[in-house]
Structures are given as C-alpha cells and as structure tokens.
Amino acid sequence: MASENRGEKSRKLISLSRRLSLYEPPPHLNNPARRQHGIPKSANPKRAAVLICIFEGNDGELRVILTQRSSQLSSHSGEVALPGGKREEGDADDIATALREAEEEIGLDPSLVDVVTVIEPYMTRFHVTVIPVIGILFDKKAFNPTPDASEVESVFDVPLEMFLKNENRREVENEWMGDKFLCHFFDYQSGEKGFIIWAFTAAILIRVATIVYQRPPAFLERRPTLWNGIPDKDLAKL
Numbered sequence: 001m002a003s004e005n006r007g008e009k010s011r012k013l014i015s016l017s018r019r020l021s022l023y024e025p026p027p028h029l030n031n032p033a034r035r036q037h038g039i040p041k042s043a044n045p046k047r048a049a050v051l052i053c054i055f056e057g058n059d060g061e062l063r064v065i066l067t068q069r070s071s072q073l074s075s076h077s078g079e080v081a082l083p084g085g086k087r088e089e090g091d092a093d094d095i096a097t098a099l100r101e102a103e104e105e106i107g108l109d110p111s112l113v114d115v116v117t118v119i120e121p122y123m124t125r126f127h128v129t130v131i132p133v134i135g136i137l138f139d140k141k142a143f144n145p146t147p148d149a150s151e152v153e154s155v156f157d158v159p160l161e162m163f164l165k166n167e168n169r170r171e172v173e174n175e176w177m178g179d180k181f182l183c184h185f186f187d188y189q190s191g192e193k194g195f196i197i198w199a200f201t202a203a204i205l206i207r208v209a210t211i212v213y214q215r216p217p218a219f220l221e222r223r224p225t226l227w228n229g230i231p232d233k234d235l236a237k238l
Contacts, residue, residue, distance in 0.1 A: 010138065013056055016212065017116050017136050023211060025120035046128045049097035050084030052208050053113060054160060055137040062212065063157045064205065065137075067106060068195065070153050078153070080197045082204065083108065086128075094118060098133035106155050107146030113137055119211065122204060122227045125176065132204050156190050163202065163209040164217045171219075181224035203227060 053065045069079050083102035091097040095118065099110040113135040122130045137143060145155040162168070168187040173180060184206070185198040197205065203223050210216055 012060070013054075013136055013138055016054070016062070017114060020116040020134060020136075020212070023117045023119065046126075047087045047094070047097075047131070048085055048128050049087065049094040049101070049131040049133055050082040050204065051098040051102045051108075051113070052082060052132055052134045052204070053102065053108065053137050054134065054212070055140040055157075057157075057159070062160045064160045064208075065106070065108075065155065065157050066195075066197065066201075067147070067152045068154045068156070070149065070151055072150070079201075080195050081201055082132075084130075094131040095133050098131070098135075105148055105152050107148075108137075108143060112139060112142055119207065120228065122200070124200065125226060130200075130204075132208065134208060154193070156193075156195065158188050158190075158195075158197070160205070160209050160212060162186060162188070163197075163205040164213060164215065166218045169219065174224075176224055176226060179224055179226065180222075182220065182222040184219075184221070200227070 051065075054062055055065070057063045065083065067081055067083055069081055083105050084098055085101040085105075087094070087097045088100070091100060095115050099108075099113060099115070102108040102113070103110055114137075115133060115135045117134050119132045119134065122132065124130065147153070147155050163186065170185045170187075171182045172185070174183050175181070183199055184202045185196055186202055188195045188197065203221075206217055206221060
C-alpha cells in the first residue's frame, strides 16, 4: 500500500508539472510596455528572481518552501520570503538566478528541482523587477536544508492552498501614489513557532495558488497595480 501511495503522489506531481509547463501569462499582466513610475521605457531596472518550490506532503497536499530572513539583515530582517535574490552577471537567465539563490540560501541542489514555468513579473517600488520561477521537488527526502545563517534564520514549508482560503488571514488597506490596495497577512503555525506571510511574498503565492488550483481566492485580492506595472489609469498615457 505504501508503494502504491507513493506512485499516486508521483503521478500527481507529474500531472501538475505537465499542466504548468503549458502556462502562459495573461497578456495584460505580461505586457513589455509596463514600467514603474518614473522609469523610462528605455531603462533597464534591477532584476531579481524567486523560486516557488512545490512538493507533495505526506498527506498528499501541495506545499511550498519558504524562509525566514535573518534578524541580522539590514533590510526586511526576520520577514518570511521565498528563496531568491538579485540577478548576477554569471546568471544565464532568471531561472539560473532563482536556482543559484536557493542553493546559496538554503542548500537546495538545483538538480533536485524540475523547473516547469516562469510566471508574469512583479515590480517593486524600489525599481526591481522580480521574476517568480515555479519548480517541482519530486523527492523531498533528498533535500536536507542547510540555511546560510547570514541570510536565513529558518526554513519551513506551508500548504500552497492556504493562500486561496480566508482562514488565518487578515488584511489592511494601504495607499501608494493614489492607488489604494489591500495588503494580506497569512498566519501559519509550525510547531511552537509562528510565521506571518504577507505583502509581496503573499501576493506571489496567491497568484501561484490561483494558477495551480485553477480557481480565484475566496477573498478580494485588490493588489497594488504597481506590482504588475503602473496603475491602470496611467496606461493610456504611454
């Protein structure tokens, strides 16, 4: 029975991998004309990539690997994040960036990850274009986290579907340059330690969960339009 269950799990991930490999970002979210406020079209903003590494838990649910940033970091210290970072000269592409950063931060061997797709880019108010890379970890047991203590305080995983549910979620309305949006906070308890996944990381995971489970979240998302380009009301000016 155990081997049969493992086979079923394998088929589930293979099926997911095949489906995600066919994913194409919606045109309105993948328009190369999109840009940040104040950045001319000819500019080359800073680029980064994050890895959304999905595996199948013991109960059959899909889970994603996250990190808690070191409390010693100068920016976003102690916050929950996806493995990833800025692109370096030696990186062949965004996939290479995501895999390299994951290996450096948490010791995830790139050979264990089957990259299946890259979704639409996100843009930060600090003029950084972030590319989410989705990969499948077929053999979770082969991954033994070895976090870089200078960057990562802990490595943990959460159910991907939680980012579509209204449970353990709260929201705060914010405004940026006249654009009102909702900032979502998801609480997750792992043993005796609690984590909060919020803002940019939460937004990417909501989007990935929507793609994976092929349904919208059970709540109003209302993300800031700057994350996927300039606000809609300014598109007509381009």
